[in-house]
Amino acid sequence: MSSDETAAIDAFEQLGLTSYEAKVFIALRRLSAGTARDVADITDVPRSQVYSVAESLEDRGLLEVQQSNPIRYRPVSVEEARETLRSQFEREQERAFEYVEAVESEPEGEETQEDIWTVRGRDRVDDRTVDILSQAEHRIVFGTRLPELITPLIERTLAERAAAGVSVFVVSDRDAVREQFAAVDGVTIERPPAHRTDDQRSGRIVLVDDDSVLLSVRGGEDGETAIWSSGSLFASVLIQLIEASDEIHAE
Amino acid sequence: MSSDETAAIDAFEQLGLTSYEAKVFIALRRLSAGTARDVADITDVPRSQVYSVAESLEDRGLLEVQQSNPIRYRPVSVEEARETLRSQFEREQERAFEYVEAVESEPEGEETQEDIWTVRGRDRVDDRTVDILSQAEHRIVFGTRLPELITPLIERTLAERAAAGVSVFVVSDRDAVREQFAAVDGVTIERPPAHRTDDQRSGRIVLVDDDSVLLSVRGGEDGETAIWSSGSLFASVLIQLIEASDEIHAE
């Protein structure tokens, strides 16, 4: 069995099928249609198991059955299969979160807790970055050496906040980054102070309103890991530390 | 535990979480944030299990961790959770079907096989109906007593085929159905021949180009079940039988 195939079977399992179901469905798409024997011949699924597996695939709407002798099976088209799985997914998600939203408690005013949170994974850090940026009301400092860490959504959020009257400072020594924001109104571009070592591992720095801070590093298993804090004493202290060190050296 | 909650947990399981993962996530949304003990106190998840479950939830991007003593957990927002799950779903689906599309064999010209297929479930019958209708080139006969079996997509497909020059006949004794197509160009509306019993169980009849036929009945476990055939001798014979009986009685 090719490694591509095992990867595809894995993917189907993630979508909620069993490995037998995945194998039978793939085999039938290969054959366009066929009997239990046809399927068993080109997979390692025992023929006697094909019948029940096919039945459950029929329940999922992934194949159709011909009541004949021998029974023949016909998979639905790829588009139909994708659409069916997608709508099942959406339905389940609706069911799941409907309840969650019903029971979750109110944010009760302020999050005054002294919390520093950890976020692992590039995408998650992107999400949290946008989240923090979009809460800015007065001032944003956004720094990174790596242009690839500025997603379109982040760029848009920065521009949108700048347009809303927030003072936005983008800090980078990379021309690619600097040029990206050169044309955006309300965005000030700066170079990092010379003393900042900014070693290879550094990722991004986000400061918002003396209120929220996010700091990420690259490396480790997950590629990028960030810590952040919002509305906490930690956050304001960190921000002051980071900015104070600049000012002192700038004197 | 409320029945709503078990339903929500079921839904989360369908989305690929374990029941513990679902319970911990729900509990944390309830609490906004909390420790392993907080979670264990309001669920039946053993405290000792919360740590590993939370770790796997972190991997899925559904919560963030505060490395403190005690460890505190913070769930991501509902919107973020939904988006994360959705993008994971889309990614897996891409992986899965990429391979399927790569290996499936060509339709090799014609499907001359003598196949009658069975489709169970309202939605599946809808899909197959649209599929067959959209292959029409000359002539469509579409009959049903039940207006609710005419989805917007089916209605649109009929209108679209009519606009493409296909002769479309809609057959029904129900005014609701008849009025629905009264204004559509190229669609002829007819009453079924009086001798047709059309008992309570009948669902839809679709005839296309003397080539494809679909026949559904309502009742049984799945609500609606259809048989259909396309490009087979069966299909043309069935079509002729159905239509011939009309003409004979019409003489």
Next chain:
DNA sequence: GTCGCGTTTGTAGGATCGTAACAACAGCAT
């Protein structure tokens, strides 16, 4: 010490995987 935290290990149950046996039936030679 006592208490709570976080970790580790072990067991029971359930679902899936994989093998095997079975009756029913069609084809074919005798």
Next chain:
DNA sequence: ATGCTGTTGTTACGATCCTACAAACGCGAC
């Protein structure tokens, strides 16, 4: 008709894996 052969669809039964669940342990704080 009889017997043989091969296939089909069904059912039963271990083996295996993962989750659910319980209990014990080391550790640090008080």
